[in-house]
Amino acid sequence: MAFHLPPKPTPQHSTATAGGVAEPGHAKPHWLMRWLLTTNHKEIGSLYLIFSLTMFFIGGIFALVVRAELFQPGLQLVRPEFFNQMTTMHGLIMVFGAIMPAFVGLANWMVPLQIGAPDMALPRLNNFSFWLLPVAFGLLLSTLLMPGGGPNFGWTFYAPLSTTYAPPSTTFFILSLHIAGISSILGAINIIATILNLRAPGMRMMDMPLFVWTWLITAFLLIAVMPVLAGVITMMLMDINFGTSFFNAAGGGDPVLFQHLFWFFGHPEVYIMILPAFGIVSAIIPTFSRKRLFGYASMVYATAAIALLSFLVWAHHMFVVGLPLVAELFFMYTTMLIAVPTGVKIFNWVATMFRGSISFEPPMLFALAFVVQFTVGGFSGLMLAISPADFQYHDTYFVVAHFHYVLVPGALFAILAGAYYWLPKWTGHYPHLRLSQWHFWLSVIGVNLTFFPMHFSGLAGMPRRIPDYALQFADFNMAASLGAFLFGASQLLFVLVIIKCVRGGEKAPAKAWEGAEDLEWSVPSPAPLHTFETPPEFHPDRH
Amino acid sequence: MWQAIKSVLAAFLGVQKDSRRREDFASNRPGIFIAAGLLVGLVFVVLVALVAVLAAR
């Protein structure tokens, strides 16, 4: 299926222009070489999306191993050592291998189309940053087969569990994270360079669609924090292999320092995974409400504010490590304050729908589910911000419920919404309506059945990352496991939808959705391989 | 500069008028907004820290 995406160039659009990217078609290269060496933003976008879908299923299988073991109390299927590797790999793969590359893929496809650019600013770099990913994750997955097993210290890899007490494969884990980090950084540089320099004549910053805005801010966050992650894992590497003691108390280091550094990266990372989602939803809701986005300016400013504040809240992940009272209060206050700009975004989406003309196509369904369920995740986030209460919530399933609500029906649903929204542009066909609806409803039911009971098991006292639990948590866990399998299975429908959509289906016109306004809808569906080689005239009529 | 600070303050709350934003972006001087952002950010940190210190007493 991969090889039908995107369509071959159509003659009327591959007009040769000076300085254009390498023309395929002279001598037709082997398809493998074509995909290996492509510098086309649409092809690379597709590669990213296919890669992230693959990783999503691999990470999902790991999650199902975890849920299968947790179906009943007692150890049935896996040993605790392997269980810990599964939870760790699930987290790492989903964060770095599924969600982030999916957003980069969407950016590759849509940012040039939305700003009227012919391609990304640095096409060859673009190819390189993609192909780093399979290397990184191939390496990461291979650690599972190494003696002593793969990483087993959680995706947050707290020292000294991840240094002095780590399996021998940890050096490979660090290497793979380095490679994935370089890929993200290069991708971010490319996106910034594209947005700042390749906008269509007449399009000012303030005319850019919100998806472009949120990605610009996300890219800056990536530039700011990925090097910090690289620094942290380099220190780990040195602690493990060169006898330094950054995080080792025996040599005068401090394990808590690791957590400060990690979360200085980690909290902005959380926003890296949600800001582009805000952008997608801010495109979809106005389209299907047939009404301009309410408070565009506020949205842009709120995004910037959230990004800035994200550097000031990191220690709310560390409320129980024994911070001094003043630090505890500081981080509680800043964390509570970040709820304000986030709330503004939700109010704005609701106000966009108010007095609109609303229809419920699949992208809108996913966007609406995003708004509701992301807000649920936001509420539990607000509860977690209350530091004294966090002494009870911390490291329980309540936290697991919270961040999964933000990341699965949050970030992931936004990605799915984006996919349904732009599939007509990518393939020229509408996705199969019935199947899409089935996919949506089964996903919603599965997600809530999986993660809602986790709130209760957490409050009742179940710690996270345990392969076996006390009997009073059995009901919640059984429900969550059933939900997880339902959710996992229903994602196969998504694959089916994509395959059908690539192969055929109802033809989509250039402007596939009645209320859609941005530049991408001015090029034919499916989008030809080369678009906007002559920059479009941009008329800021809407903004 | 004052204009920029006001815009940044508005950003912190997440509320801004379209017309103001138009003016902001018409100015075409990103440096001043970045400076204002960092300044307001710093003041914000100091302010919250001060509240925390006072509250901890």
Place this chain on the structure above:
Amino acid sequence: MRTLLVWMAGGLASAALTPVALANGWNMPVGVTALSRDIYSLHMIIFWICVIIGVIVFGAMFYSLFRYRHSKGAKAATFHEHTSVEVIWTAIPLLILVGMAVPATATLKNMYDTSEADLDVMVTGQQWRWRYEYLGEDVAFTSNLGTPREQIDGTGEKGEHYLLEVDKPLVLPVGQKVRLLLTSDDVIHSWWVPDLAVKQDAIPGFVNENWVRIEEPGIYRGQCAELCGKDHAFMPVVVEAVEQERFDEWLAERQQAAEEEASSADREWSMDELMARGEQTYGAVCASCHQADGQGAGNFPALAGNEAMLEDIDWHIDRVVNGVSGTAMASFRNTLSAVEIAAVVTYERNAWGNDSGDSVQPSEIAEQLAEQGE
């Protein structure tokens, strides 16, 4: 339309289910300390604030979805900003948050006030057990998982307190302010008892403080909350709160028992006695890593047929007494008594087909420990 009905039915159902769930004990425990009650009420306040905001926001959203359906010919309005409305909906949450921060700050300050404690207990996390030390009382012991291995593997019926039971609970007096000093011997652990609303990380090389004043006698169960490796799920915390008099008696008993244990090292132990005691100690302390069958697992070496160990009994004893630096093998010098060390070494040298016939007397171990001390 149908879509909307499903949405609303789903929303109503979950809205109705949540209070039911919370009322059925699927909620944070109220607990048995003044602090745990404060925290519980903070939790419920913020919860209801979220519910109210949720009802308003989702209400407005679903009203819009229902009222302004395209299929019903709704025409979209053209407004796209309204500064005063935006200011209002920014200001109100801000005020709510300030209102929330006030009680939260007060509770937090109370939590941090560890001064004037009546009793100090040092809590040390070890992979994968807790060690308790009553400072100034000469009482210290390790608390291991009490659930038998068969229950975990599914070959035995699971008991009522499956995974939340230990061999020796931490006994504390009610009504007294107990200061907990927490640290760790290896990785980061986190000591947590929901009913006491105490959760604090135990960090190697550093000491954390927390405190608790239990109001009602009873048994309170919790577990390690920070991922600490393989048996993270198997290091529960059990606190037994008793009246002061009972506590004093218990403390005296413990002190006496420690003395008796020390003096029993002087007498001659038979092989059977050593093996029986050794099996018990091995099961509680060693089996989680080296496995009940002595076969080891992963990084943990097998003891059955371990030649290095069988060749040299002194080397064997040294490993148990002093541990192995930089590995999960802890030093048991202070954790196990001379009797237990002698018994476990004897057991390891004769179990699982190791049949070396070697045995070591508690008195020899005690002598060795004392000798090293001089």
Place this chain on the structure above:
Amino acid sequence: MSNEQATNREGVRRTVTRTLVVLAGMFAFAFALVPLYDVFCEVTGLNGKTSNTAQMLVHEEVDTSRMVTVQFITRASAGLPWELDVQTRQVRVHPGQSNEVFFTFRNRGGEASRAKAVPSVSPSEASVHLRKLSCFCFQEQRLAGGERLEAPLVFQLTRDLPADIKTVTLVYTLYPVQPAQAAVLPRGPIEEGDSA
């Protein structure tokens, strides 16, 4: 048209250069955070570490109006056949006054080895007010097998110690000091003959 692309390329180059500079800066910043954190901790007592060099006695009037309990806890880490004991488990002191407490190191092993005591103070806020005039924890100790060493700690709690701190707990954990090449821990899985 081609003119425009030329400016684009120029702009892209400038953007990339700038982002690379920021990137390098942030990577360096991550490492700078380590000493910054130490300085920050030393100033605020964030992590309860104490200064690792001797400090001068602050000559100030002894605050006889209040007493503070100072507790000492000693621990030895696994794999080190040493013991650390303190002669007095707790002392009651006035802020401003200087005090001396003796600690005993004992190497119970047969061979010479080196170790260092790592201090931690609780509550961590107190660590800024704890001045060590002399401490065995400033340097590593080397003891022959069976050797015994008495070493003093001379300290002072300054008068500006917050009034709500009534007990200060000082914990010393003994860690082995590895010879340089042994700093890499034996991390092989089963093939290592380690047992018991």
